[in-house]
Amino acid sequence: MSARDPEKLKTKLLEFAKDFPFFNLVGFEVLDCGPGFSKCQIRLRPELHNPNGVLHGGVLATLIDAGITQAMLMTDEYQVIRDTKGAMSTVDLHIKYLRPISSGLAICESRVVHMGKRIVHAQAKVMSDEGKDLALGDASMI
Amino acid sequence: MSARDPEKLKTKLLEFAKDFPFFNLVGFEVLDCGPGFSKCQIRLRPELHNPNGVLHGGVLATLIDAGITQAMLMTDEYQVIRDTKGAMSTVDLHIKYLRPISSGLAICESRVVHMGKRIVHAQAKVMSDEGKDLALGDASMI
Amino acid sequence: MSARDPEKLKTKLLEFAKDFPFFNLVGFEVLDCGPGFSKCQIRLRPELHNPNGVLHGGVLATLIDAGITQAMLMTDEYQVIRDTKGAMSTVDLHIKYLRPISSGLAICESRVVHMGKRIVHAQAKVMSDEGKDLALGDASMI
Amino acid sequence: MSARDPEKLKTKLLEFAKDFPFFNLVGFEVLDCGPGFSKCQIRLRPELHNPNGVLHGGVLATLIDAGITQAMLMTDEYQVIRDTKGAMSTVDLHIKYLRPISSGLAICESRVVHMGKRIVHAQAKVMSDEGKDLALGDASMI
Numbered sequence: 001m002s003a004r005d006p007e008k009l010k011t012k013l014l015e016f017a018k019d020f021p022f023f024n025l026v027g028f029e030v031l032d033c034g035p036g037f038s039k040c041q042i043r044l045r046p047e048l049h050n051p052n053g054v055l056h057g058g059v060l061a062t063l064i065d066a067g068i069t070q071a072m073l074m075t076d077e078y079q080v081i082r083d084t085k086g087a088m089s090t091v092d093l094h095i096k097y098l099r100p101i102s103s104g105l106a107i108c109e110s111r112v113v114h115m116g117k118r119i120v121h122a123q124a125k126v127m128s129d130e131g132k133d134l135a136l137g138d139a140s141m142i
Numbered sequence: 143m144s145a146r147d148p149e150k151l152k153t154k155l156l157e158f159a160k161d162f163p164f165f166n167l168v169g170f171e172v173l174d175c176g177p178g179f180s181k182c183q184i185r186l187r188p189e190l191h192n193p194n195g196v197l198h199g200g201v202l203a204t205l206i207d208a209g210i211t212q213a214m215l216m217t218d219e220y221q222v223i224r225d226t227k228g229a230m231s232t233v234d235l236h237i238k239y240l241r242p243i244s245s246g247l248a249i250c251e252s253r254v255v256h257m258g259k260r261i262v263h264a265q266a267k268v269m270s271d272e273g274k275d276l277a278l279g280d281a282s283m284i
Numbered sequence: 285m286s287a288r289d290p291e292k293l294k295t296k297l298l299e300f301a302k303d304f305p306f307f308n309l310v311g312f313e314v315l316d317c318g319p320g321f322s323k324c325q326i327r328l329r330p331e332l333h334n335p336n337g338v339l340h341g342g343v344l345a346t347l348i349d350a351g352i353t354q355a356m357l358m359t360d361e362y363q364v365i366r367d368t369k370g371a372m373s374t375v376d377l378h379i380k381y382l383r384p385i386s387s388g389l390a391i392c393e394s395r396v397v398h399m400g401k402r403i404v405h406a407q408a409k410v411m412s413d414e415g416k417d418l419a420l421g422d423a424s425m426i
Numbered sequence: 427m428s429a430r431d432p433e434k435l436k437t438k439l440l441e442f443a444k445d446f447p448f449f450n451l452v453g454f455e456v457l458d459c460g461p462g463f464s465k466c467q468i469r470l471r472p473e474l475h476n477p478n479g480v481l482h483g484g485v486l487a488t489l490i491d492a493g494i495t496q497a498m499l500m501t502d503e504y505q506v507i508r509d510t511k512g513a514m515s516t517v518d519l520h521i522k523y524l525r526p527i528s529s530g531l532a533i534c535e536s537r538v539v540h541m542g543k544r545i546v547h548a549q550a551k552v553m554s555d556e557g558k559d560l561a562l563g564d565a566s567m568i
Contacts, residue, residue, distance in 0.1 A: 052229045092237070092238055096233065136397065136405065336513045341487075
């Protein structure tokens with residue numbers, strides 16, 4: 001177990017996310033996070049649409065990539081790596097698009113599913129605020 | 143063979159991309175396109191960085207998703223689908239991140255590699271303006 | 285709801301799998317299945333090893349592909365497709381290898397996670413008989 | 427540059443593959459290989475069919491996984507790793523199935539597309555002996 005205070009770390013991460021320029025650009029918000037999970041969202045607006053008038057696939061990919069990273073930040077393993085070797089980074093991101101959406105919220109729940117010695121795997125699911133499945137994602141980080 | 147004029151279609155697509163809101167938001171530009179290929183780019187700026195100070199993975203995913211879609215738009219097959227069944231959409235997007243980048247250009251070359259009756263597969267490669275490999279991507283559309 | 289008898293269909297599928305030549309070649313066995321899930325296994329033997337002396341990745345891919353297919357067979361949707369349009373087939377298979385294994389059992393649990401109108405997505409997890417995670421997989425079928 | 431004799435290494439690898447039990451079980455043959463590429467094949471036989479009477483997806487996955495590994499074996503980087511840290515292994519395998527096949531040959535050409543410090547990426551394409559595309563694959567190894 002880490003000697004860190006999880007509540008302090010969480011507060012710090014949520015504060016950081018609120019003011020982070022890229023997150024503001026795409027409207028990415030962290031709703032909740034903990035060691036190995038996160039709940040994040042993007043509020044849709046026409047500027048995020050693709051030419052078919054629905055949320056651009058790249059925005060969903062951004063939501064999943066950022067959400068999965070957030071799920072990893074509070075793990076003890078990540079904190080150790082950050083203090084020693086530097087940041088981990090996504091090596092592989094995979095998105096399955098299930099259903100288009102044009103307004104409301106895209107809410108992404110992410111969780112770390114395997115922490116190996118050299119590689120970490122995580123999965124995510126994106127739903128609308130009406131509970132419809134929008135996308136599935138997975139990522140690997142080293 | 144389609145009776146369309148490819149040069150007119152290309153001009154129309156390039157014009158459309160220049161003014162499209164989401165493309166402007168992330169700085170996505172179409173440099174060239176034709177039936178089954180495209181060359182697109184995003185000019186990096188600090189607002190597109192992730193918390194590690196390098197281009198956010200979601201932006202690279204956006205570049206690849208949009209670039210691959212662009213590569214499909216001028217194919218006769220897509221034009222037929224557009225006129226009959228409506229738009230095709232990405233069902234699966236897969237990104238491999240090779241190297242971080244913090245400034246300059248991310249240039250994506252996409253090409254359609256297989257056009258089946260029900261599914262289309264395409265591949266993309268992203269390089270920096272210094273010729274370094276940044277990411278590989280593939281997508282399937284139905 | 286289908287008018288089929290699920291128990292009869294299950295018995296039929298389990299019987300079929302027992303005598304199927306390719307399944308016997310690699311030692312693939314169906315332990316249980318139902319609409320949208322399956323539990324299958326392969327018993328390791330040296331003939332299935334790769335040159336490093338552990339289970340070949342292709343065998344794990346086979347276990348996952350066959351297991352996921354099995355999970356789909358008892359769904360009403362699949363039975364309708366089989367009766368009308370013919371067989372569905374895997375268009376995309378994705379495996380993440382977590383840990384090598386050289387003896388014992390590789391046990392794969394698969395479940396259908398999304399049934400769209402045109403595409404079905406499923407996920408699988410392979411564990412050893414000692415409960416260690418060996419691989420994660422997902423597949424899409426059209 | 428390695429001091430190894432590439433021709434000797436190639437002869438050794440081809441000899442090894444010819445007698446390797448798992449390769450014989452599925453009929454996997456190495457036709458050619460070099461640093462960063464390989465050409466391998468599987469001769470179809472009814473025992474490799476799935477219940478629809480076409481080559482099982484797991485066999486194609488095996489062909490691609492084994493073919494990509496073969497493409498890596500002759501690289502200097504791999505030889506150094508083998509001599510120091512031990513074997514590399516596939517962490518991620520991704521197959522796109524393009525077309526079913528029931529007889530003849532499935533021929534897989536693989537090439538390493540990126541050699542990073544920590545991760546290697548390779549791609550493969552499988553064709554029939556009539557030149558039809560059967561599958562695309564990619565894999566990452568660490």
